[in-house]
Amino acid sequence: MKILCFIQTLDGNANNNSLESLCAAQEISKNNGAEVHAVVFDKSVADKLSGYQLNSVIYVNNEELNNYNPEYYLKALEMLSNDLNPNLLIFGHSYETRDWVPRLSARLDKAFVSDCTKIIFEPELYFIRPIYQAKLNEKIKLNGQGIVSFQAGSYSSDNISSGSCNVNEVSFDLSLNLTVRPGERFKDSADGVDLSNAEVIVSIGRGVGKVENIDMVKSLAEKLNAQIGASRPVVDAGWLDHSYQIGSSGQTVSPKLYFSVGISGAIQHLVGMKGAKSIIAINKDPNAPIFEISDYAVLGDIFEILPKLLEEL
Incomplete structure (x- = not known):
């Protein structure tokens, strides 16, 4: 089994929800021996990820990926997936994920199980996610191929296993006639608060x-x-x-x-x-x-x- 885990970044830092999803990918690997490869569009973050227990870090080096655009992100992951043929793609369930990963699901013809909270082995791999306004949990089995996103807080980035791995650099022809042109990224007010790392x-x-x-x-x-x-x-x-x-x-x-x-x-x-x-x-x-x-x-x-x-x- 081969897993690609996408690491979202901002200003040279990895998104914490993405790191939590990487922890989930490692847990799957510990149970079934799957290969885990982190995919990232930022070189400095790629170098940091090389200190984790992974099979590799894949740095996609394209100027078009320096700023968020769902069409460029979609094409890059589509081309990478076609080259590597992973069984599973894993994402943190962020606003960006909700924007472009459903398109990736359609393009690759892979089921997308979103907003998961945990994984279980019985002994086969199942994904758990809340349904009906979180009143019930749904248990889903993917038959060999699929895309999964994990809800923030489902796993702890503190539990990622350390190690060492190579950073492999790739690039693609991302020539596109864009139909989407994102505006300036939203910024909190100067006196705003960031609660994402509060203990x-x-x-x-x-x-x-x-x-x-x-x-x-x-x-x-x-x-x-x-x-x-x-x-x-x-x-x-x-x-x-x-x-x-x-x-x-x-x-x-x-x-x-x-x-x-x-x-x-x-x-x-x-x-x-x-x-x-x-x-x-x-x-x-x-x-x-x-x-x-x-x-x-x-x-x-x-x-x-x-x-x-x-x-x-």
Whole structure:
């Protein structure tokens, strides 16, 4: 079995979700002996990847790939796949992946299983992904060929096995009559926050009641040396900037601890934080969806619980 794992990059750095998917590829290899080859369009990242336990790193050296364009990305991966004939292509489930990988699936005539959360062997290889608004899990077997993307937080990039491998450079004729010309990449405001690498996050929901109560939650974050996050209703109300928003229309996070305060847990929020290693939730609604994925569920009034918790801390 041969696996190609695509590593998305930005400004000379590997996307963390891509590195997590590389960890998944290594896990498959440990179980069935598959070859794992990382594919990347950035030379500096290719050199860094050579320090991992892989069969090779494939650096695709084309000027057209220096900036994101789905048509160039599609053609490069199509040509590489036709040359190497991999059994499996693996991606992190990013916005870019959602943009161009379905086209790759159609071009290669390979099934695309998106948004997976784990792999299992029974003893054959199966991929698990949430369906019906994450109420159920689907178990999928690919018959020899396919494309898979992994949800952020499904695996930890800290668990990638180290080693050494060669970097093989290739290039392709990517001549195209472009129909898509991406604009300037979106940039966060100067005072925005990046929660992608936060180890502890205290996240604020509509249950805090009003903006004046946010300071109490911020005090908890300070005690825990944590970053602040928020659900969409808090951002929509103007209580916190959009850069704090976690969920399908905000940031995707996978901290060691996610402390939810007054968040009910709509599916749009859960998809952005369910990769957290441990989840603590405080809510007065016993039917709050977030309790279903929490490691510790605290049922009660946050205005009674938080002051006592702050005293203990």
